[in-house]
Amino acid sequence: xxxxxxxxxxDWIGVALWVFRAVIIILVxxxxxxxxxxxxxxxxxxxxxxxxxxxxxxxxxxxxxxxxGYTMVYGVLxxxxxAHGEFFxxxxxxxxxxxxxxxxxxxxxxxxxxxxxxxVTFAAVLTSMGVALLTERVAYRPLRRAPRLVPLITAxxxxxFWQYLFRGLFGGDLxxxxxxxxxxxxxxxxxxxxxxxxxxxxxxxxxxxxxxxLFVQRTKTGRAIRAVAEDKDVATxxxxxxxxxxxxxxxxGAAMAGIAxxxxxxxxxxxxFFMGFVPGIKAFTAAVLGGIGSIPGAAxxxxxxxxxxxxxxxxxxxxxxxxxxxxLKDVIAFLLLVLVLIFRPQGIIGERLxxxxx
Amino acid sequence: MTGMxxxxxxxxxLLMSLIVLLVSIIGMVETFDERDLVVGYLTLGQLLxxxxxxxxxxxxxxREARRSPVSTLLGGLVAGLIVAVPLILxxxxxxxxxxxxxxxxxxxxxxLDILSNGQGATTTGIGLLLLEMxxxxxxxxxxxxxxxxxxxxxxxxxxxTSAVALFSDVPLNIANExxxxxxxxxxxxxxxxxLAAAVGAFVISLLxxxxxxxxxxxxxxxxxxxxxxxQAARNRRIATLALLxxxxxxxxILGIFLTNVLDQVGIFILMALxxxxxxxxxxxxxxxxxAFFAIGAYTTALLTSTGDLGLGMSxxxxxxxxxxxxxxxxIILGIPVLRLRGDYLAIVTLGFGEIIRVLVRSDLLKPVIxxxxxxxxxxxxxxxxxxxxxxxxxxxxxxxxCILAWYIASRLRDGRIGRRWMAMREDxxxxxxxxxxxxxxxxxxxxxxxxxxxxxGSIFASRIGSAFPNSFELLISINVLAIVIVxxxxxxxxxxxxxFVLVGLPELLREFAEYRLLMYGILLIVMMLVRPEGLWPSxxxxxxxxxxxxxxxxxxIHPEEVQPIT
Numbered sequence: 001x002x003x004x005x006x007x008x009x010x011d012w013i014g015v016a017l018w019v020f021r022a023v024i025i026i027l028v029x030x031x032x033x034x035x036x037x038x039x040x041x042x043x044x045x046x047x048x049x050x051x052x053x054x055x056x057x058x059x060x061x062x063x064x065x066x067x068x069g070y071t072m073v074y075g076v077l078x079x080x081x082x083a084h085g086e087f088f089x090x091x092x093x094x095x096x097x098x099x100x101x102x103x104x105x106x107x108x109x110x111x112x113x114x115x116x117x118x119x120v121t122f123a124a125v126l127t128s129m130g131v132a133l134l135t136e137r138v139a140y141r142p143l144r145r146a147p148r149l150v151p152l153i154t155a156x157x158x159x160x161f162w163q164y165l166f167r168g169l170f171g172g173d174l175x176x177x178x179x180x181x182x183x184x185x186x187x188x189x190x191x192x193x194x195x196x197x198x199x200x201x202x203x204x205x206x207x208x209x210x211x212x213x214l215f216v217q218r219t220k221t222g223r224a225i226r227a228v229a230e231d232k233d234v235a236t237x238x239x240x241x242x243x244x245x246x247x248x249x250x251x252x253g254a255a256m257a258g259i260a261x262x263x264x265x266x267x268x269x270x271x272x273f274f275m276g277f278v279p280g281i282k283a284f285t286a287a288v289l290g291g292i293g294s295i296p297g298a299a300x301x302x303x304x305x306x307x308x309x310x311x312x313x314x315x316x317x318x319x320x321x322x323x324x325x326x327x328l329k330d331v332i333a334f335l336l337l338v339l340v341l342i343f344r345p346q347g348i349i350g351e352r353l354x355x356x357x358x
Numbered sequence: 359m360t361g362m363x364x365x366x367x368x369x370x371x372l373l374m375s376l377i378v379l380l381v382s383i384i385g386m387v388e389t390f391d392e393r394d395l396v397v398g399y400l401t402l403g404q405l406l407x408x409x410x411x412x413x414x415x416x417x418x419x420x421r422e423a424r425r426s427p428v429s430t431l432l433g434g435l436v437a438g439l440i441v442a443v444p445l446i447l448x449x450x451x452x453x454x455x456x457x458x459x460x461x462x463x464x465x466x467x468x469x470l471d472i473l474s475n476g477q478g479a480t481t482t483g484i485g486l487l488l489l490e491m492x493x494x495x496x497x498x499x500x501x502x503x504x505x506x507x508x509x510x511x512x513x514x515x516x517x518x519t520s521a522v523a524l525f526s527d528v529p530l531n532i533a534n535e536x537x538x539x540x541x542x543x544x545x546x547x548x549x550x551x552x553l554a555a556a557v558g559a560f561v562i563s564l565l566x567x568x569x570x571x572x573x574x575x576x577x578x579x580x581x582x583x584x585x586x587x588x589q590a591a592r593n594r595r596i597a598t599l600a601l602l603x604x605x606x607x608x609x610x611i612l613g614i615f616l617t618n619v620l621d622q623v624g625i626f627i628l629m630a631l632x633x634x635x636x637x638x639x640x641x642x643x644x645x646x647x648x649a650f651f652a653i654g655a656y657t658t659a660l661l662t663s664t665g666d667l668g669l670g671m672s673x674x675x676x677x678x679x680x681x682x683x684x685x686x687x688x689i690i691l692g693i694p695v696l697r698l699r700g701d702y703l704a705i706v707t708l709g710f711g712e713i714i715r716v717l718v719r720s721d722l723l724k725p726v727i728x729x730x731x732x733x734x735x736x737x738x739x740x741x742x743x744x745x746x747x748x749x750x751x752x753x754x755x756x757x758x759x760c761i762l763a764w765y766i767a768s769r770l771r772d773g774r775i776g777r778r779w780m781a782m783r784e785d786x787x788x789x790x791x792x793x794x795x796x797x798x799x800x801x802x803x804x805x806x807x808x809x810x811x812x813x814x815g816s817i818f819a820s821r822i823g824s825a826f827p828n829s830f831e832l833l834i835s836i837n838v839l840a841i842v843i844v845x846x847x848x849x850x851x852x853x854x855x856x857x858f859v860l861v862g863l864p865e866l867l868r869e870f871a872e873y874r875l876l877m878y879g880i881l882l883i884v885m886m887l888v889r890p891e892g893l894w895p896s897x898x899x900x901x902x903x904x905x906x907x908x909x910x911x912x913x914x915i916h917p918e919e920v921q922p923i924t
């Protein structure tokens with residue numbers, strides 16, 4: 001074999017991808033080592049690190065809740081529901097402006113903080129579900145047999161539509177969300193101090209994730225969803241109403257987004273018409289990270305993304321001596337998304353989807 | 359009353375009332391009311407308010423061909439009255455409870471004035487609203503009673519007149535260049551047509567449409583049918599030449615404002631021609647296309663700026679380097695995504711675009727490209743001592759770029775590489791099986807597409823004279839993608855049409871600015887539902903998009919069951 005022949009047989013693309021992967025891994029390792037052993041950048045105490053991890057976990061719980069919607073819809077339709085972030089936003093905006101605003105002004109919030117939170121959640125979930133069902137009915141269902149590009153484009157269209165409809169309805173400014181006083185301050189668990197909201201957010205998202213898992217595994221509707229995800233034609237033969245089941249899937253995913261919306265405004269204390277975009281992409285990253293189509297995968301992916309986003313900038317980015325490391329938080333998430341899609345599209349625990357599906 | 363489908367009438371009325379209610383409470387009616395269509399008689403806001411009732415009345419009949427005139431009119435009247443109901447409730451609610459503004463800031467006293475004709479929540483105000491909407495529904499239905507020979511020209515004339523009034527900036531600016539001040543003042547108010555001009559436009563377009571329907575179309579068809587191929591080819595050459603001449607003298611006719619708009623459209627055409635290669639020809643959905651635009655712009659900015667960060671080179675040196683940089687970036691970003699398909703490719707490119715956006719803003723690259731402060735004092739292109747500064751001068755540079763890009767794109771499409779792209783778009787596995795090297799084919803698409811964006815970015819930067827991160831949002835990617843899709847995937851004339859519709863028209867309707875993206879969203883959805891092949895589709899795409907319907911038709915299923923259009 002001559003040299004030129006040998007050169008031709010090398011998979012150059014494979015080599016390039018390998019180098020790309022190696023560079024990023026080396027950068028992360030170098031940054032981490034420099035930070036931990038040579039003290040590059042700001043010094044953090046152990047409790048700082050615990051704070052990073054806890055806020056990462058609670059943020060990750062939110063990502064996981066939103067990611068469920070992506071994963072479930074992808075499971076049944078093999079379609080990225082680009083507008084899912086808007087379902088989340090609609091719940092947050094409506095409950096913040098209409099319910100939370102009214103109840104806090106009337107003093108109800110201070111008297112009955114728990115009922116207040118339940119009502120706010122109820123409003124958010126209902127709005128998100130309504131928006132999701134409308135979107136599915138108008139923008140997705142008629143196009144189920146269209147080329148794959150087409151529903152993706154209507155999804156982008158729907159995304160813009162809802163964003164600017166809500167801006168028109170409620171105005172484009174930041175809407176403050178009144179947080180009841182019982183959630184202020186810190187709580188001590190196992191000798192460690194945590195922010196109350198963070199703990200509540202994490203606990204609620206875990207409960208919601210478990211509840212959804214049981215719903216899909218144990219109920220009749222859940223079984224119908226799994227059947228449709230497996231094979232639509234066979235599901236029809238078994239007496240499953242596919243259109244209805246798909247609508248249910250959207251509604252359930254949106255309900256989770258609605259819960260996430262309330263938890264989100266509890267943490268960030270404000271809502272805005274544009275708030276769905278970045279969490280949407282992050283949650284999609286989480287879904288892909290865990291293995292799209294898998295519910296435990298979405299949970300795992302969300303938590304992982306939340307933690308790495310919180311710990312990454314202080315750990316390896318500062319370790320590399322990059323200025324303004326906290327600004328690059330989103331870069332970590334997007335880079336992770338790119339890396340996972342390129343190198344392990346099946347995600348952490350997902351099965352490999354057939355080429356035609358992926 | 360027999361033959362009357364009341365459910366349909368009520369459903370149409372309810373749908374239209376929902377639309378009217380929404381456009382009212384999101385503030386569109388009020389914002390658009392500041393714009394006159396016919397000075398003193400009709401504002402854009404009123405048109406927005408009236409059009410659904412009119413259309414609803416028209417639609418009540420669309421499904422049933424034969425009905426008595428009385429029931430036709432009655433159907434329209436009822437639909438119109440239904441449209442009025444939620445508006446009346448809105449007026450009553452808002453005047454009884456002014457606090458509603460804390461929730462819905464756009465339900466303002468001004469809106470109530472518009473809805474109730476300044477009467478407020480009085481019997482007169484509500485009565486007027488009911489009367490208006492009922493009448494409009496009635497008129498809408500009455501259109502069906504007009505004999506067919508007159509109906510079509512009438513509707514065409516109505517549409518043309520509305521369009522002229524809506525985009526009155528175009529005739530106004532042209533008239534300012536060509537006509538005497540006194541004549542301009544007769545035709546145009548400050549923001550819209552005068553009544554005389556509107557009536558004139560209506561009469562002229564009615565006559566033209568009537569003539570076209572009666573004899574014009576037939577005459578044209580006859581001429582086309584009888585001419586020989588050589589004649590046809592000569593005619594086409596003459597038409598091309600004429601188009602070129604018009605393009606060259608256009609800035610002289612249009613004036614500064616319109617040329618500026620044209621420049622923006624041109625830059626988007628340039629970008630969309632590039633994305634059309636990636637998405638339309640090769641079928642690779644790229645949502646991070648703005649990255650290449652940004653790279654082109656920043657390269658030019660760094661090379662030509664006379665500020666602290668720049669090198670002060672000439673534009674003519676910087677532009678090719680910018681194009682090369684964007685091309686290289688296309689290859690570098692293309693390599694990792696070579697093995698991805700469809701949605702995954704879209705998301706990864708979106709990720710790349712966002713990474714670049716964050717990096718451009720970050721402190722990390724601030725010493726090089728200026729962070730949020732951007733780069734100022736970008737050099738203007740100059741020919742000898744003559745410097746391009748005004749929109750009219752830049753127009754020629756952009757035109758040159760567009761013609762070049764069009765030429766390259768059309769040659770590539772018709773050549774070997776174009777066939778490879780299209781084969782790959784149809785089915786990657788089959789394409790690979792017949793011996794197409796997917797790696798080089800994909801990378802060529804990415805890099806050539808990126809080079810067009812690089813050129814667009816380069817021209818953009820030197821035209822604006824500065825480069826800021828804000829100019830390179832994800833929105834640009836979506837915008838360009840929308841142009842390609844609305845125009846027709848893979849179609850070159852489609853790109854031009856798409857850019858004029860999506861960039862040019864909103865630019866002319868500055869009142870729309872706030873609602874531009876809302877319209878975008880609706881347009882994208884409606885487009886995909888009713889005309890997925892685009893406004894000016896290429897032959898291949900048209901076939902592809904309707905393949906499912908044709909298949910269904912062959913199998914004996916009614917096409918509406920496959921693609922129910924809502």
